[in-house]
Amino acid sequence: MRFRSIKPHRPALRIRAMLLIGFSVLLAGCGGAAPASQNGTLRVAMQPIVQTDPAFISSDSEVLVANAVYDYLVDIDAENNIQPRLATDWAISEDGLQYIFQLADGVTFHDGTNLTAADIVWTFNRLRDPSLGLPTADLYANIESIEATADNEVTFRLKESNPFFLYDLSDNHALILKAGTEDPSTGFNGTGPFRVENDSSERIDLVANTSYFISGQPKLKRLEFIFFDDEAAAVNALRGGQIDLVMRMSTSLFTSLQDQAGITAISIPTNGFDLVRLRADRAPGSDPRVIQAFKLATDREAAFTLVQQGYGATGRDSPIGPLFTRYFSEDTPIPARDPQAARQLLADAGYPDGLSLTLHTPDTGGRPDLAAVLKEQWAEAGINIDISVEPESVYYGDNGWLDVDLGITGWGSRPVPQFYLDVMLECGAVWNESHFCDEEFDRLSQIAGSTLNEDERIAAYRQIQQILIERGPIIVPYFFAQFAAISDQFEGFELKAFAGRTDFRMVSQVSS
Amino acid sequence: MLSTGETGAAPVKGRRLSSLLLGLYSRTASALGTTIVLVFLTLALLGPLIAPYGLNEQIAFDALRPPSQAHLFGTDLLGRDVFSRVILGARQVLELAGIGTLAAVLLGTGIGLISGYRGGWLDEIVMRFFDSLLSLPALLLALLLLGTLGPSRRSVLAVIIVVYTPIVARVVRSVTLSVKTRGFVDAARLQGESLGRILFREILPSALPALAVEASLRFSYAIFLVASLGFLGIGVQPPSPDWGLMVKEARAYVSQAPWALYFPAGAIALLVIGVNLMADGLKRELQSGRV
Numbered sequence: 001m002r003f004r005s006i007k008p009h010r011p012a013l014r015i016r017a018m019l020l021i022g023f024s025v026l027l028a029g030c031g032g033a034a035p036a037s038q039n040g041t042l043r044v045a046m047q048p049i050v051q052t053d054p055a056f057i058s059s060d061s062e063v064l065v066a067n068a069v070y071d072y073l074v075d076i077d078a079e080n081n082i083q084p085r086l087a088t089d090w091a092i093s094e095d096g097l098q099y100i101f102q103l104a105d106g107v108t109f110h111d112g113t114n115l116t117a118a119d120i121v122w123t124f125n126r127l128r129d130p131s132l133g134l135p136t137a138d139l140y141a142n143i144e145s146i147e148a149t150a151d152n153e154v155t156f157r158l159k160e161s162n163p164f165f166l167y168d169l170s171d172n173h174a175l176i177l178k179a180g181t182e183d184p185s186t187g188f189n190g191t192g193p194f195r196v197e198n199d200s201s202e203r204i205d206l207v208a209n210t211s212y213f214i215s216g217q218p219k220l221k222r223l224e225f226i227f228f229d230d231e232a233a234a235v236n237a238l239r240g241g242q243i244d245l246v247m248r249m250s251t252s253l254f255t256s257l258q259d260q261a262g263i264t265a266i267s268i269p270t271n272g273f274d275l276v277r278l279r280a281d282r283a284p285g286s287d288p289r290v291i292q293a294f295k296l297a298t299d300r301e302a303a304f305t306l307v308q309q310g311y312g313a314t315g316r317d318s319p320i321g322p323l324f325t326r327y328f329s330e331d332t333p334i335p336a337r338d339p340q341a342a343r344q345l346l347a348d349a350g351y352p353d354g355l356s357l358t359l360h361t362p363d364t365g366g367r368p369d370l371a372a373v374l375k376e377q378w379a380e381a382g383i384n385i386d387i388s389v390e391p392e393s394v395y396y397g398d399n400g401w402l403d404v405d406l407g408i409t410g411w412g413s414r415p416v417p418q419f420y421l422d423v424m425l426e427c428g429a430v431w432n433e434s435h436f437c438d439e440e441f442d443r444l445s446q447i448a449g450s451t452l453n454e455d456e457r458i459a460a461y462r463q464i465q466q467i468l469i470e471r472g473p474i475i476v477p478y479f480f481a482q483f484a485a486i487s488d489q490f491e492g493f494e495l496k497a498f499a500g501r502t503d504f505r506m507v508s509q510v511s512s
Numbered sequence: 513m514l515s516t517g518e519t520g521a522a523p524v525k526g527r528r529l530s531s532l533l534l535g536l537y538s539r540t541a542s543a544l545g546t547t548i549v550l551v552f553l554t555l556a557l558l559g560p561l562i563a564p565y566g567l568n569e570q571i572a573f574d575a576l577r578p579p580s581q582a583h584l585f586g587t588d589l590l591g592r593d594v595f596s597r598v599i600l601g602a603r604q605v606l607e608l609a610g611i612g613t614l615a616a617v618l619l620g621t622g623i624g625l626i627s628g629y630r631g632g633w634l635d636e637i638v639m640r641f642f643d644s645l646l647s648l649p650a651l652l653l654a655l656l657l658l659g660t661l662g663p664s665r666r667s668v669l670a671v672i673i674v675v676y677t678p679i680v681a682r683v684v685r686s687v688t689l690s691v692k693t694r695g696f697v698d699a700a701r702l703q704g705e706s707l708g709r710i711l712f713r714e715i716l717p718s719a720l721p722a723l724a725v726e727a728s729l730r731f732s733y734a735i736f737l738v739a740s741l742g743f744l745g746i747g748v749q750p751p752s753p754d755w756g757l758m759v760k761e762a763r764a765y766v767s768q769a770p771w772a773l774y775f776p777a778g779a780i781a782l783l784v785i786g787v788n789l790m791a792d793g794l795k796r797e798l799q800s801g802r803v
Contacts, residue, residue: 232767252765302572306590309575363745369761372751373590376568387749388663 038208040509041222042490043243045234048201048227053185054175055127055134060248063172063500065204065225069110070175070190073101073120073154074166075503078268078496080323080415082166086115086176086191087154096161096452097144103152107213109178110188110195117148122179124156136173163452164416172500193218193505202227212505219492219508235485238263244487247499251309251366254483265485269313270497271321272413272480274370275424279405280473281435284357289349291473296335296342297381303373304478307366311483315476318468319411319420320461322479323497326454327417327461332469342381354382361387361408362395370408370477402433409433413480413497417461421445425472434473441467535797542793548786556603563596568751576769586771588762592751594772598779601753605783608665608748609734612672617727619673620680621719625711627681628688639685642678650675650733651740658746668738668747675737676730683726687719721798728791732784739780755780 046061054066075085087101107115126132128140142165144157158165168174178189188196191213194206206223226243228234235253237243239260257265278285278294285291295317304314313322322328346354359374361367371387378385385406395401401409411420423429426445427437441464448460468474484495484502492506537543555562565571575591577583585594627638645653654671661667691697692715700714741747742756750757755776762773 250764252768256767302570305572306570306575309589368745368750369590372568373570375751376570387751389745389749 037216038210038219038221039511040220040490041224042220042245042504042507042509043224043226044245044247045228045237045243046225046247048229049204049225051185052188053183054177055136055173055184057173060498060500061225061227063498064247064502066175066190067192067501068194068206068223068504069188069192069196070177071107071192072170072174073176074170076167076170076415076496076501078494079325080271080497082170086120090166096163097158099156099158099165100149101154101156103154104213105152107191108211109191110209111178113178115176115191116151116179117154119176119179120154121146121148123177124174126177127173134173136171139168139171161450161452163450163457164418167416170415172498194223214505217505219506220504223504238485238487241487244490245484245493246486247482247484247495247502249483249485251311251481251483254311254485255309257485260485262488263485264488265483266493266495267311267481267483268495268497269321269323270413270480270482271319271323271415271417272497273315273319273321273411273476273478274365274367274480275319275409275411275433276370276374276475276477277407277409277434278473279433279435281437282405284349284351284355285405285434285473287349288471289345290351290355291471293342293345293349293381294378294383295475296338296345297378297383298374298475298477299337299377300334300475300477302377303370306373307369308478308481311481313479315478316465316469317472317474317476318465319424319476320417320465324417324461326458329462329465331462332466334469337377339377339380342383346382351382354384356384356386357406358404359385359387359406359408360395360401360404361389362392362410363389364392365410365480367408367410402431407433413482415497418445418449421464422449425468425474436473438467438471441472532794532797535800536790536793539793539796541789542796545786545789545791545793548782549790552602552606552783552786555599556606559599559603563593563599565593565596567597567600567753568592569596576765576772578769579771585775586769588758588769588772589765594758594775597753597758598755598775601755601758601776601779602783604748604752604754605735605738605780608668608738609672609731612669612738613676613727613731613734615669616673616676616730617680617723620677621684621716621723623677624681624684625688625715625719628685629692629707629711629715631689635685639682642681645674645678646682650737654737654741655744655746658741663746663749665748668741671741672734672737676734680723680726680730683722684719687722688715691715691718721795724798725791725795728787728794732787732791735780735784735787 046064047059049059049062049065051057051062052065054070057063057066072085073087075083077083086103086107088104090099090101092099103115103117103120109115124140124143124146127134127136128143130137142159142162144159147155149155162168176191177184181187181189193209193212195209196204197207198205204225208218208221212218228237231249231253234243234246235249235257238246254265254267257263278291280286280291301314304310304312315321316330316334320327343354359371361371368389371389375385375387401407414420423431425432425436425441427442444460444464448457448464451457482495482497482499484499486493489510490507491510492508494503496502536546569592571587571591574583574587575589577587579586583593583595585598588594623638627635653675657671657674658667661670697710697714700710738747738754739756742754743760745757745760748754748757750761758776759773762769766773
């Protein structure tokens, strides 16, 4: 699955910094090349890659390769926390407009040259240059200037404060290139833990970067990415011992690996979800009672159990999922399913004989199955739907998905919840498919998206969840799971919600 | 006039139907084929009475169960009874393939008769147009049509008619061409019989054996086409118990619940084999002149 490219991420930020959050992190053993002590080869099955220029990568496998060859300035861990990478520590000004990063010492590119602050400046200037038309130009439009303030120090100045700026810097595309790289899609001259040894249409072989700047990393000697078009073939290769790791596979294949000797099957919930939404700006969705009826007619738990087979997490009608541990709240109860009450609400809203609508859904993932489940659940409440399963090119083509009354849309996992509110739920947002427009919601969303006070943001997100449960024209039945299966020969593997950001630096082969 | 039901073509007089059936049952292969078709016809007619569960009835705690007494063919991902869905799917496929074939045969027969009898520029235009339709593979033509009409039952019906009418028309036309120069047709014309009478009373009976065989062949291909379109996900929409669609849906979790795939796939194969065996018998009977 590819995730939609990033669109305007930051709405105008209105609230000025009010809190001192200058903070500094000192972490990650840094200090020159470590003696080579790597051993073992990890063979990873993955989808063939198309893009190798970090500015254009989007699929899991493309990001996976880039993340092994290059380094991010700052990284995200499996719990969505910001972690140091090339930047070992940083300070943020009181007004939230200035970020000063200190770079690790002794970082070298694979061609032997040293990393300097100028490389960081060049990389981000490239990513934000509107004239180059890169997908990241909007994301970084809020940057006023980037300067190398010392050999190992970079200073970013923002136009407006942005509490999620560190997350923006760790965007999938923000891998640090050598200043002046002419064609970033070839050469693979990164600072990352692995060097590309051989690159063909069938596989990419990498060897450990023995002069990697973090002592003791990577632990593997070789990392081989072998391309598989077919998930089932990849899983069979794992069973047969021809490969050691498969990431991303169908629930069915994953289940078949559960009791397989010698293989560890890993499942983690992600922030990605299927969104069932009703257009709220015209009948029938413009009547709040109709929205209520839909919510009362739906059994989210049953949909989760059937369609996702219990992998992932049950949803609560809001894009703020349980993985956002600080923001997720269960304060507002989800009313129990009550088809009779739903029927009554429809009658009150002027639909005594129930409603007939077409439910549009892309043909990918479990969405057609979810549609079949909802059809059965809703029928009891007098909501009769015809299902229209469409190829993604049709569903998203001509912006049809923004137009239809009733639809199911898959939303990929993001490291911060604000993204969903900004593009999907704020009044007039670019992908506001439900055409939801609520003053109180917008006010809270803008506070959450701009305040530098974490407590204030937590409070805003709680209220937002209450609003969405009570009157949002959306149903989030579940959050997806991310799957991986790895041979027992390896340890130190930590799967991330966006599988492509999985880090191989700490993976090692168990000596047998 | 009666029709042979499932093919809806070859009108045969009432007393001839029984002798045709007797003939079909005189050989093992055609007897088997006819029985299979009759069983599926019965299922199609009485499906809702036989099926123990509804077509989209979901029993969450019973999902992905293997065949058992409660669920003869097991259950699918959404806890639906595969046995019930296969039975209810019989009507779906027989209706679509049957009505579609019937319409294509009627339309094709009419066009083939007129075009072949009249000849000249009309024949040229009609046949070249049909040639151009036939030059496209059936599935490609179906994809084009469904892309324009949007996926629905009605569109699938339209696809069957558009794909099979030219084929039937060509068969009928070729018979018409060879028959129209025969003496009895000239005689009818000289007697001043109307065009309709000449076409349907004089020429059509000669085309009937070929037409009956063609119709039953078309019917079995139509079953395939309906299933293929369902499998590609561009035909009838879920949660319809269309066999092809069921195979498509079950494919995603075949390692967990192979029964959800095997039974609808088996039903498609069985019905197509049945129709083909019956068509062979039909051809034999009609050519033997016993009927």
